[in-house]
Structures are given as structure tokens and as C-alpha cells.
Amino acid sequence: MEKTIALITGANKGIGLEIGRQLGRQGITVLLGARSLAKAEAAASQLQAEHIQAYPIELDVTDSGHIRSAAAKIEADYGKLDILVNNAGTYLDHEGNNTDVMRRTFEVNLFGAHALTAAVLHLLSASPAGRIVNQSSILGSVATILEDEMYASAAVPAYTASKAALNAWTAQLSIQLKGTNVKVNACHPGWVKTDMGGDNAVMEIDEGAATAVSLATLPDDGPTGGFFHKSANLPW
Numbered sequence: 001m002e003k004t005i006a007l008i009t010g011a012n013k014g015i016g017l018e019i020g021r022q023l024g025r026q027g028i029t030v031l032l033g034a035r036s037l038a039k040a041e042a043a044a045s046q047l048q049a050e051h052i053q054a055y056p057i058e059l060d061v062t063d064s065g066h067i068r069s070a071a072a073k074i075e076a077d078y079g080k081l082d083i084l085v086n087n088a089g090t091y092l093d094h095e096g097n098n099t100d101v102m103r104r105t106f107e108v109n110l111f112g113a114h115a116l117t118a119a120v121l122h123l124l125s126a127s128p129a130g131r132i133v134n135q136s137s138i139l140g141s142v143a144t145i146l147e148d149e150m151y152a153s154a155a156v157p158a159y160t161a162s163k164a165a166l167n168a169w170t171a172q173l174s175i176q177l178k179g180t181n182v183k184v185n186a187c188h189p190g191w192v193k194t195d196m197g198g199d200n201a202v203m204e205i206d207e208g209a210a211t212a213v214s215l216a217t218l219p220d221d222g223p224t225g226g227f228f229h230k231s232a233n234l235p236w
């Protein structure tokens, strides 16, 4: 049987590594992207020790050379890509509320995901069932931050704007891909105990990976162009 191939960014730790683990346990070959080859190799070794087909890829999503090399390697090795999880994310609002922070946040959370997706879209199109998952956040829901004081009080403008932009682009890409074999959805993992989520977060990492994993493995009659947490549709 033909192998199913998944590429996950920011997969050296946190939710990304766990997405790799959960997809790998389903027999999917997982390519673990990390900013340095050493980090990617350490993550791949960890999952290989759990009998998962995991391979490292050097992939800083802000580095166009890394993106080109990753796309070329996947094309040479497999000729297609079935699943892309744009999970890499950054949160820099603690550094200040200014344009530099906004720009650097967008570089990873929007432009990185966009550039990588553009570079591998032909490989996803070569899959019988291409799936793109954009790891967003409830803080990217404009409707929610306007209506819910708890989220409004987070006051993280760069992070919020970058995830809202990621959501808008997800919707736009779903329109572009209508009628093809490729589905694209955004998701909110929940508030998860990772380096980014912190120790006070309410969800364990395995539960936090579950929404992305389910969107990465959607059946042919599954949704596209949505924003989800678990099975719930979130407002844009």
C-alpha cells in the first residue's frame, strides 16, 4: 500500500511533536520540521524509539532556502505530500506593542505558513487526499475577542492579528482549492500546557494535538474552509 506522508512544522516539541506522534501511531510517515537539523533529528529519534516512521527536516519557516530544500527533498523522496500541518508559531507580545513585534510575529505565523504551503501545494495536489491544517488560536477569532472579555483581556495584538490573518488566508485558500482533492482548515488546539501555553494551561499536550490530527485525517466528505476546536465550529 502507498505510504501516507505528513509534514509538520514546529515539530521538535509541544503540540507539533505530539501531532507527529499521533499521526505516526496511525501508520503515517511523519516528516518533523524544526528550525535546526539537530532539533529535528532529536525529535525524530524520540518517535523512532516509539516505532514511528519519523524523519527530520531542517525547516525554519522564515527561511526561503529551507523551504525550497524541504519541498525538493519531499518531491525526490515521495513525489507527493498528503498532509501539511502548519503548526510552527510564535508569541512575542511580551516584547512590546510595536510594529517590529507585529512584523516578526507575522513572519512566522502567517508568511511562514503561506510560503511553505505555496512551495508544496503541487505535492499536496499529487495526493489522492491532500489535507492542510493551519494551527491557529481562538485569539485569532475576531468575533470572540470582541464579545468575550476573557479573551479581550489577553491584549496580545500581534499574536491576535497574525492568527486572524492566518484564518482569513485559510478561508481564501479553501476557495482557491474548491473542487480539488485538497482540503484546508484552521484549528484552535485549546489552552495547552506547552512552553507557549505555560503551566497554568488547562489541557495536556495529547488532547491539544487531537483537533489538528483529526483535521489532518479527514475523510473525503469532511469539511474544508472551517475553523474548529475539537468537533465544534468556531466563529471567525
Ligand SMILES: NC(=O)c1ccc[n+]([C@@H]2O[C@H](COP(=O)([O-])OP(=O)(O)OC[C@H]3O[C@@H](n4cnc5c(N)ncnc54)[C@H](OP(=O)(O)O)[C@@H]3O)[C@@H](O)[C@H]2O)c1
Pocket: 009, 010, 011, 012, 013, 014, 015, 016, 034, 035, 036, 039, 059, 060, 061, 062, 087, 088, 089, 090, 108, 112, 135, 136, 137, 138, 188, 189, 190, 191, 192, 193, 194, 195, 196, 197, 198, 201
Ligand atoms: N499552547 C497553547 O495553549 C496554544 C493555544 C493556541 C494556539 N497555539 C498554537 O499552537 C502551535 C504550537 O504551539 P505550542 O503550544 O506547541 O508552543 P511551543 O511548545 O512553544 O512550540 C512552538 C513550536 O514552533 C516552532 N517555531 C517557532 N518559530 C519557528 C520558525 N520560524 N520556524 C519553524 N518553527 C518555529 C518552535 O521551535 P523552537 O523550539 O525552535 O522555538 C516550536 O517547535 C503554535 O502555532 C501556537 O500559536 C498554542
